[in-house]
Amino acid sequence: MADLFSDEWMKGYMEQWNADADLCSALAQIGFGSVIGYGIDGEDQPRGQITVENGQAVSASTYNGETLNWDIRCADAQWQKWIAKPPGMMGLGMAFTAGKMKFKVGDYGSMLKDPRMAGPFIKTFSVMGRV
Secondary structure (H helix, E strand, O other), X not given: OOOOOOHHHHHHHHHHHHHOHHHHHHHHHOOOOEEEEEEEOOOOOOOEXXXXXXXXXXXXXXXXXXXXXXXXXXXXXXHHHHHHOOOOHHHHHHHHHOOOEEEEEOOHHHHHHOHHHHHHHHHHHHHHOOO
16 A cells, blocks of 8 residues: 555545545535645645545645645544544544644634535545545
């Protein structure tokens, strides 16, 4: 298995993202487009990024200085835990409140208040588990 958020891993994540019709269609319905960074808490920059346009992932790679709409960080062990067993809404909320998940860029609170975004966000963790 490729290292978490490596170029190879991110490309696999993009493939799995686009293979998930429920995820893509839910995000397409709200015209979701963002550049999302993923990384390890405490590091200076994210390790990987995925670019989404109208619900579809159009590119993914190691992070190369892209301007991010979202930058999500957790400890490596936390990512591994969630990839093995995707969290639910309560688990994510508790992790955010406890500081186990951090958003360097992006507004977690507003995203969770919008069920059109919260559901797909949670779904991305199960997609990660298929990489």
